Amino acid sequence: MAPMARAMARPGGRSARVQQAVHDAVHALEAEVGRGALTVPLIAARAGVTPSTVYRRWGDLRELLSDVAVEHLRPETDPADHGELAADLAAWAEQFLDEMDSPPGRSYLRDALLGDPDGDNAGRCSAYAAEQIDVVLRRADARGERRLPDVETVLDQVVAPMMYRILFRPGGLDPAYARRLAAACVAGDRQ
Amino acid sequence: MAPMARAMARPGGRSARVQQAVHDAVHALEAEVGRGALTVPLIAARAGVTPSTVYRRWGDLRELLSDVAVEHLRPETDPADHGELAADLAAWAEQFLDEMDSPPGRSYLRDALLGDPDGDNAGRCSAYAAEQIDVVLRRADARGERRLPDVETVLDQVVAPMMYRILFRPGGLDPAYARRLAAACVAGDRQ
DNA sequence: CAACAAAAGCGAATCCTTTGCGTTAGCCGA
DNA sequence: TCGGCTAACGCAAAGGATTCGCTTTTGTTG
Incomplete structure (x- = not known):
């Protein structure tokens, strides 16, 4: 136990x-x-x-697989640098969606969420995404870009919608959706 | 099989x-x-x-529990009518978050997602939410309210962020978060 | 280096899961 | 209404998975 x-x-x-x-x-x-x-x-x-x-x-087998799944979901490299936030975020979102919505990605995602009584591994997954986003945002800030969203906003407006659709409405997700979310977020449909 | x-x-x-x-x-x-x-x-x-x-x-035990969990997650009544979209959506989001983020709610949610190879039950959960939102939006339309978001937008901007946080960042969710998301969505931080 | 405690090994008992085969009961056409 | 047909169920045995008490190993601490 x-x-x-x-x-x-x-x-x-x-x-x-x-x-x-x-x-x-x-x-x-x-x-x-x-x-x-x-x-x-x-x-x-x-x-x-x-x-x-x-x-x-x-x-439990599930808890073991949950641990292993998290390792698979850990990003291996920093997001690519395209010179501006809009491009960076769009590219990252697209890749994120592509990886997470693939059969193995969904499988690992399910495993990670599944055997995880205390939500510890799930939190880890979210932290990975947050880290990547943070890198992208810091880079933009260093470039002098202004009116940047914060990490929480990107999680709400970009990551969450993708995850929701991956988990609850499998099928019919395309790269354009990721780009659209990223674009809307950067454009600052907030404030 | x-x-x-x-x-x-x-x-x-x-x-x-x-x-x-x-x-x-x-x-x-x-x-x-x-x-x-x-x-x-x-x-x-x-x-x-x-x-x-x-x-x-x-x-499988998991598939059986998934079926049963979906029944628990089915809403029993239409969202309450508060006279305007902003209030309706805020109240609905708050109640949704309250139910889904409770220990039993999270348990049913996990079960529903878990034992569901083809994502059928998960889709059902999403459809329940979409139905409720649709009721709220139609009501607003019938009142003559204008510049309404569509169901997909509400799913992206209100439901998805709550679900993401429930699943991936358990703890620390309060009703104000739900109201904030609903308010931002209605205010039309979109377009 | 000795004593302690956490974690692993071992094996038996229990329980879950799968599978083949015979039986039952709902469905359909005459 | 009455047989024939077949999906779904009951039964029972075989094969794994899981748990548990006990012993042994191993890393840590004084």
Whole structure:
């Protein structure tokens, strides 16, 4: 009942090794047998640990997959620089939508939300997006662009609508939608 | 593998009775033993059917709970009439947030999204919200109010941000946020 | 280096889930 | 109204998944 996957009492040594081995096993098996065929005993065997270890640490297959999914959702690079906020934000939104609305993206998104009793992993996902947006906004500020929206506004006006449609109305999302949201946000339909 | 919970080939008779009995059993047991203690065999026993029946019809505990969750999320009455769009929408948004952000609301929301391979139930949830909004907007139109947003805009600007925060940033949501989103939307920070 | 405690290993018992096969009951045409 | 047809259910057995108590390992601390 204590999913201390991240707040380890003993960060160094065996606990860390086991966590790494299990995560690696999930990655490998996702590719080999597919997301749907994953089971705790299977993962445990591949990781060289006993199933009970996994159950004690994560409590649940879903919580384990939630942890792993968050890793997949972590952005790997900063948003590209196109010289002005409007372009940066539009490009970022488009890429974000493209990644999140893909079959694997939606799968990871669901997993992340799913096995997450305390909403911890979900918060992490949101934080990733916020970070990326922050980079874009700071860059614009450094350029001297004015009347910038803040991060919360971008989350409300750009990220939230995309997420809502991905989760609640799958299908029929195109890049133009992302660009439109970004454009409207930058144009400052606010104030 | 065929979750024909809703598109029954033989709507009348036994199939319908079984579905009803199982749904009723879920409702009763949710109250008695709590969401977390639900299992297929438990539900089946209460409903007077065998577990294999449940597995064949719904495929999965999660899919069954998803179906039931959608029922909980269905609004029971039309939004209250306060004489003008701004007030109607603000009140509706506030109530929506209150219900969805409550512990049971979040639980149903998660269940509905979770056990839903084809995004069918999720779409249903969105449709409920869209219906409510449509009622509010038609009412405003009938009053002669002008420059009304359309349903899609309200979904983007009011519903989506609330949902995003409920799902990805649990905690710290207050009624004022809902009213602010509604007000901004009506004020037409768009176009 | 010794004592302590957290986490992992092990194995048995329990429970859930799947599956094949026979039976029942709603539906349809004569 | 009466058979024939088939989807859906019941039953039971087999195969996994999950839990739990206990022992052993291992990292930390004084």
